[in-house]
Amino acid sequence: MKMKIVVIGANAAGAKAASKAKRTNPQADVTLVDRGNFISYGACGIPYYVSDTVADVHELMSTPVGVIRDALFFKKVKGVTVMTTTEVTGIDREANVVHLLETASSRSFSLPYDRLILATGSSPFVPAIDNVDLPNILTVKSIEDAELLKEKAVPGMSACIVGGGLIGLETAEALQQKGMRVTIVEMRDQLLPGVLDPEMAAIVEKQVRQQGVTVLTGSRVTGIGGTTAVETVRVGEKELAADLVVLAPGVTPNVGLARDAGLEIGVTGAIAVDARMCTSDPHIYACGDCCETNHLVTGQKVYVPLGSTANKQGRVAGTNAAGGDASFAGIIGTSILKVFSINAGKTGLTEAEARANGYRVETVLSPASDKAHFFPGAKPIALKIVAEQGTGRILGLQAVGEGAVDKRLDAAAAAITFKATAEQLSQLDLAYAPPYSAAMDNLIVAADILKNKLNGQARGITPMQVKKKLDEGDDFILLDVRSPAEHVEVDIAEAKLIPLGMLREKMEGLPKDKEIVTFCKISLRGYEAQKILESGGFTNVKFMDGGMQIWPYAVRNGHRHHDR
Ligand SMILES: Cc1cc2nc3c(=O)[nH]c(=O)nc-3n(C[C@H](O)[C@H](O)[C@H](O)COP(=O)(O)OP(=O)(O)OC[C@H]3O[C@@H](n4cnc5c(N)ncnc54)[C@H](O)[C@@H]3O)c2cc1C
Structure with missing residues (x-):
């Protein structure tokens, strides 16, 4: 008897699961069912189609060589039977059948299964506001x-x-x-x-x-x-x-079928699965946006619906449903986007997430160029690393800027997955030539600053904390240690200027009983200033993480410095 595998949902996770199941067990009879008209399309590409960056909508559902991934493609190339505009309305786990409704003809029928894969995905969350169903x-x-x-x-x-x-x-x-x-x-x-x-x-x-x-x-x-x-x-x-x-x-997981069939729903509200993507029924698997997964840093169950994860989970569910053996360990929440000329993303935990999970954290903000600063086309990127105090374990990286943030995120994703510490991150043998990075890549620089912070040598304060102190009228000195020319170009109104080279001779004029926050363009000189002041007997000195380059608040331009 041929094994019958039915996959519900034919987008990222389902299409991947069905194809992998057929490859794993070529004798199996694999059926892929979707209530929609289109299958295996890249929802991620929709904004680029809307903006005309992608000219033809078919490109979102084509293979890299331009073949449309439709029912015929799946039949001929993948050996998978596809039913579109067909909704699965129920799962009978006793009889091992799914009930279906062909929407165009209103025909109801059933399909038997030996193994079932739920890839029902997610739906956009629609807030409960009056008139929300108006056109447009x-x-x-x-x-x-x-x-x-x-x-x-x-x-x-x-x-x-x-x-x-x-x-x-x-x-x-x-x-x-x-x-x-x-x-x-x-x-x-x-x-x-x-x-x-x-x-x-x-x-x-x-x-x-x-x-x-x-x-x-x-x-x-x-x-x-x-x-x-x-x-x-x-x-x-x-x-x-x-x-x-x-x-x-946001989106919510489509769990109605699973819930009605009595399958376990996890703490996040998505379908609970084990590492083999198996649900609470050993004959039923789930993958993609409809299910929850493990966070590899916190060990908690999380719901992070992403196409990258859906594809990987689809492979695992397809393999196992067809009699193979595969597992999916979990995720660290790596995500990225481009908005206008800015690239932004994260991997692992943000500081807020780390604190919410009970970690004692140390952070560093590090702006720099994405290539050697002298190389044409070098663009700024700002990194924020979040690490655990004590162990020095890297918990997360955020990267934002016009430059290439993706490779820093991906390197950090590997480091975080393999539980690297700040020390290990700072020693990664990253690829270097001027068109690609600085000799000391920003990720390495950030890890070095982090090490200094973790061992107590460097004390930082974020721009947000500085702004709060200014807004609250705290009695402290904000000390700009850049050159006068840099200061004239752009400065923070409340800051006092003492260029780094003059700090040793001028520091006697600074009060020792006040908190001093030093900064420069990116705060490497800010850190040096902290060390100079400490060597001069100042005990309450911090540097502003990231310096002027990531100060997001009001600045003055063209204001000439007068010795104050
Ligand atoms: C605009 C946009 C941009 C995105 N950008 C990114 C990105 O850059 N990177 C990234 O990683 N992710 C991105 N995503 C997320 C990514 O698209 C999803 O994670 C991915 O589509 C999930 O795939 P899935 O197959 O699990 O679920 P879905 O794509 O939701 O597909 C589920 C399918 O199941 C079908 N279905 C549901 N219930 C039934 C039923 N009862 N009977 C029959 N069929 C059913 C649905 O019709 C649907 O086709 C983006 C999403 C959107 C919308």
Whole structure:
């Protein structure tokens, strides 16, 4: 008897699982079912189709050599039978059958299975707001959504994007590139919550605003106005004109089928699976956005729906369902996006996540060029490393900037996965030539500063903490140790200038009983200044992490320094 494998959901995870199952067990009868019209498409590419970066929607569902991944392709190339516009309405675990409804014909029928794979994915979260079903209120998930968004992206019209996460930002860029006036409304106090800590998100926000996008953080959409289509959006006391609303506040796992079938749902609300992607029923596997996974740093169950993970899990579920043996250890939450000219991403834990998980953390902010500073086209990147005090274990990296952040994230992803310490990270033998990095890559520099902090030699303070002290009128000295020329170009109004080279002779004029915060362009000189002051008997000195380069607040330009 041929083994019957049924896969529910034919996008990233399901298509991968079905293909891998057939390769693992060529005798198996593999059926891939999806309620939608399109299968195996790259939802990740939708914003680029909307912005016309990708000209033809078929490119999102084609192989690298241009063959469309449709039912015929799966039948002929993969040996998998595909049923589209067919919804699985129930799972009978006693009889080992799934019940299906062919939506066009309303025909109901059943399919027997020996092994079942759930790859039902996720759905955009739709907030419970009156009028949310008015026309021109869209989500970003399917090919149909992509076509609608493209059609509604009319130059000069206003778009309101609900949610300042990865999908919200990518969509904001796409609509702005189409000539729309875009507002992002984000409930949290920062963009990209969960991906970046506030000071790193501030760099992204600055860039997004500079592109003409209005950003309303700490704001909630409380009402939608309009009769035949959306016309306005209420945000707190404000009423914004909106010809188009895009709902991107996140996604929720599609667990209805699994729950109704009595399968275990995990603590995150997604389907619980073991390392073999097996659910609480040994005949049923799950993979992709519908299930939860392990976080390799915290050991906790997490729900991080990403295409990268869906594909890997699909392979594992497909292998095991077909009689093979594979496992998926977990994730560390690595994610990345491009928004306008900024690249931003994280791997491992943010500082906020690390603290929420009970870690005592040390952090470092390190801005630098992505290539040798003299090499044409070198662009800035800022790194933030989060490490555990005591062990020095690297818990996370965030990287933001116009330059290449991806390779730093990927190197750190490997380091974090293999539980590297700051010492080990600082010794990684990274590839170097001027077109690719500095001789001391920013990741290595950041790890070195981190080591100095972990062993108590360097004491840092973040730009956010400095801003808070300034706002609260704290009695401290903010000491700029850059050159007068750098200071004139751009400075922080409250800062006192003593260039590093003059610090030894001028430090006697500084009060020893006050806290001093030193800084320079990137705070390497700031750190040196800390050491000079300490050698002169100052005991309460810190340097501002990251220096002017990642100071996201107001600055003065062209202000000439007078000795104060
Ligand atoms: C705009 C956008 C950008 C993204 N960018 C990135 C990125 O840059 N990097 C990244 O890693 N990830 C990204 N993602 C996330 C990524 O697309 C998802 O993680 C991935 O699609 C998950 O694949 P999946 O197969 O698990 O689920 P889904 O893509 O949700 O597919 C599930 C499928 O199951 C079908 N289905 C559900 N229930 C039933 C049923 N009862 N019967 C039949 N069929 C059913 C659905 O029709 C659907 O086709 C992005 C997502 C979006 C929307």
